[in-house]
Amino acid sequence: MSDAVYFQPLAAAETSLEIKKSRFIASALPVKSELAARQFIQYHKTLTPSAHHHCSAYIIGAPALSQQFAYNDDGEPAGTAGKPMYQVLYGQNVGDICVVVTRFFGGVKLGTGGLARAYADCTKAVMEQLSLQQVLPSCELKLTYAYTHSAAIDALLHNANISILNSNYAEAITLCVRLPVTEVDSLITDLNQRTSGEINIKKQP
Incomplete structure (x- = not known):
């Protein structure tokens, strides 16, 4: 481990x-x-x-x-x-x-x-x-995407093992989330598939 x-x-x-x-x-x-x-x-x-x-x-x-x-x-x-x-x-x-x-x-x-x-x-x-x-190691992701993708992403995050740290609703939606490092790659793949790649994902330090 x-x-x-x-x-x-x-x-x-x-x-x-x-x-x-x-x-x-x-x-x-x-x-x-x-x-x-x-x-x-x-x-x-x-x-x-x-x-x-x-x-x-x-x-x-x-x-x-x-x-x-x-x-x-x-x-x-x-x-x-x-x-x-x-x-x-x-x-x-x-x-x-x-x-x-x-x-x-x-x-x-x-x-x-x-x-x-x-x-x-x-x-x-x-x-x-x-x-x-x-305590399992975790990772923070910053997600930025258009409102048109909110329903699909909300449904995906609802079923994921994540914590939403903060959110910002401006011209686009920005969420900061934390999840186990073992699930990061899978979530990134799913997010890109649901949005056809129209999402900005950054790993936070």
């Missing part, structure tokens, strides 16, 4: 673990933007200001392709918290997600290896609580 196929959470989840007297609370939230992820992280810092650390990781979009991701150790030794959390998300191919692990230090030091295992285990634990759905 394509690297762009991935899984996303359907709802928030939370779980807690106690590891060598430290309490870890792992919280996960579906997010569609880096802003939403940062707001979720800040929410937990505000919610439990007495906690010693609020470590985090998020990925927006398909993990294998995403350029919108980040992780943060929030005061833990470098590389012992945020990155292990991120690696769990990446390894399970889950995107559109933010995970925050809040730690209340219990007085027993875990060492760098112990910390990395603890944060990874907490992330795995909250992931087990999530309901996930598969």
Whole structure:
């Protein structure tokens, strides 16, 4: 399958673990933007200001392709918290997600290896609580055509697996639609046949 196929959470989840007297609370939230992820992280810092650390990781979009991701150790030794959390998300191919692990230090030091295992285990634990759905790669098309073709195209699009993102009715009709990449070639062929090629089709970046 394509690297762009991935899984996303359907709802928030939370779980807690106690590891060598430290309490870890792992919280996960579906997010569609880096802003939403940062707001979720800040929410937990505000919610439990007495906690010693609020470590985090998020990925927006398909993990294998995403350029919108980040992780943060929030005061833990470098590389012992945020990155292990991120690696769990990446390894399970889950995107559109933010995970925050809040730690209340219990007085027993875990060492760098112990910390990395603890944060990874907490992330795995909250992931087990999530309901996930598969996300297939999609493509946007911009369609421009004359009103004389509207009935035929409306009927074709009605039976296709598409979402209409926006529309503009001026001298001609312009629709922006999104559909699975696996169905793009078939739809383009059908559109050209229905309009005898009298349609402008552009793939959007």
